[in-house]
Amino acid sequence: MxxxxxxxxxxxxxxxxxxxxxxxxxxxxxxxxxxxxxxxxxxxxxxxxxxxxxxxxxxxxxxxxxxxxxxxxxxxxxxxxxxxxxxxxxxxxxxxxxxxxxxxxxxxxxxxxxxxxxxxxxxxxxxxxxxxxxxxxxxxxxxxxxxxxxxxxxxxxxxxxxxxxxxxxxxxxxxxxxxxxxxxxxxxxxxxxxxxxxxxxxxxxxxxxxxxxxxxxxxxxxxxxxxxxxxxxxxxxxxxxxxxTGHFHWTEIALQVTPGADAVAALALALPPTGRRDTLLRLRLSGRARLAGRAELMAAALAAAPEFAHFEIRADDLATEHDASDLDLIDRPGGALRIAAEALAADPDDRIARDALARLYSYVKEGAE
CATH class of the missing domain: 3.60.21.10 (Metallo-dependent phosphatases)
Known part of the structure; x- marks a missing residue:
């Protein structure tokens, strides 16, 4: 029966x-x-x-x-x-x-x-x-x-x-x-x-x-x-x-970032070590990072991305911290890029400006290398 x-x-x-x-x-x-x-x-x-x-x-x-x-x-x-x-x-x-x-x-x-x-x-x-x-x-x-x-x-x-x-x-x-x-x-x-x-x-x-x-x-x-x-x-x-029965795996990873911590190493531990070609991954970043740390983390994530079937980064909840020394790395006081960076840094709660400042920092660092 x-x-x-x-x-x-x-x-x-x-x-x-x-x-x-x-x-x-x-x-x-x-x-x-x-x-x-x-x-x-x-x-x-x-x-x-x-x-x-x-x-x-x-x-x-x-x-x-x-x-x-x-x-x-x-x-x-x-x-x-x-x-x-x-x-x-x-x-x-x-x-x-x-x-x-x-x-x-x-x-x-x-x-x-x-x-x-x-x-x-x-x-x-x-x-x-x-x-x-x-x-x-x-x-x-x-x-x-x-x-x-x-x-x-x-x-x-x-x-x-x-x-x-x-x-x-x-x-x-x-x-x-x-x-x-x-x-x-x-x-x-x-x-x-x-x-x-x-x-x-x-x-x-x-x-x-x-x-x-x-x-x-x-x-x-x-x-x-x-x-x-x-x-x-x-x-x-x-x-x-x-x-x-599934061939592909869709996975979301949440990574909490704190200033001074090695976020790149934390990312390496969080990413799946195998099966990346058949993995669609969403990386959610939160917490706080200095401009340099954020740039290093984003560069590491983008370097790993091509190994995955799909890789997306959500950084809306990642706040960016900076001081005058960080802005000095973008441009000298009074320089055009420095003026732009200061304008973007004026409102730390503006997510679009915050992301733009981080991207400007990354572009300048890449150009200097």
Whole structure:
């Protein structure tokens, strides 16, 4: 009676990653897009490794309701090639039933028996003794709990009941369009597989967000993964195992700087020593630094940046300290650059002026070397 499956969601196939700057000598956006397609093969490996014959995708398999024909056809072909697995696709808010009707028609018309589009609020027999209760998203924004229909779904007595939905779980203090946190109990579910939240989250023993199989933002801080789930019998507690599927890792490092401390050495210790080519890194600097120390730190960060898939520096919270001796290194008193530096230094709370002063100092130092 034991049933094993893979719970995944939010592949966002076709995502263009327009917010990531494209370096002149690289193609990080293309690599990120390809990794999202590669997540299909990663999910297939996870299923085989854990003895699962079914992959449940809890919404937003595609990033938009109108992905390019190549994105759709290649995704369908990759799933069809894994003919030993059955792929259950639930429309989410990005690829909802109304806006993405041609998309789902294309998937259905491909005619692959191992790919099923869950386009109705009705129970589906996955295999004898196991019933799936899907609730596809009909519109991009809804005002009601998308899982409410599960309570009215008729399921054969003694079946394992698995809910599949896409949306947020809250305590109903917002608009009322969120999933009830106790939906598993209300609908007598053995497991509720949720999508929409791109990070891993356990809501309760029976309610889980799997996150995205590939990270797509710095927010969550965990690598892309899926969940391998085993349910031994109706009413039994599900056994949930996290399985890493992600190729890229998005990570954010916070570095506190203090005058007199060796910030360059601290940076070297904070940066990941391996896997840099497949790491997107955001460096957040805070604290206080002298002009010279700030310039050295920025130079060290920029020197390491090309080793990473993407590297960005956020220094809004890094204050710059200086005195007359620092300004003397820029120009003599009365000199044009000195006058400009003094004007920039006049308001220490002006972030733009503070950054400009630090950059002016760096330019002068570079020119002197």
């Amino acid at each position: 034991s049933f094993r499956f893979i719970h995944s969601s939010d592949l966002h196939l076709g995502r263009k990653f327009a917010s990531i700057p494209q370096p002149a000598d690289g193609n990080i956006r293309g690599r990120l897009m390809e990794a999202r397609h590669g997540a299909i093969a990663a999910l297939a490996r996870a299923a085989r490794d854990h003895g699962a014959a079914h992959v449940l995708l809890a919404g937003d398999s595609f990033d938009t309701p109108t992905p390019s024909p190549a994105i759709v056809r290649q995704a369908v072909a990759a799933m069809a090639e894994a003919a030993d697995l059955t792929w259950w696709l639930l429309p989410g808010n990005h690829d909802n039933l109304r806006d993405a009707e041609p998309l789902w028609d294309t998937v259905r018309q491909a005619g692959h028996s191992n790919i099923a589009v869950l386009d109705a609020d009705r129970p589906v027999a996955i295999r004898p003794g196991v019933t799936l209760l899907p609730c596809p998203v009909r519109f991009r924004a809804g005002a009601s709990d998308p899982t409410e229909a599960m309570q009215q779904m008729e399921v054969p007595a003694g079946d394992i009941r698995i809910g599949l939905a896409h949306g947020g779980v809250t305590d109903f203090t917002d608009s009322g369009g969120a999933i009830a946190p106790d939906r598993d109990a209300r609908a007598r579910l053995d497991y509720l597989a949720l999508g929409d939240w791109h990070g891993r989250m356990r809501v309760s023993d029976r309610v889980h967000y799997c996150g995205s199989p590939e990270q797509d933002r710095f927010k969550h801080g965990t690598p892309g993964l899926c969940l391998a789930v085993t349910i031994d019998a109706p009413g039994a507690a599900p056994q949930v195992t996290e399985v890493r």
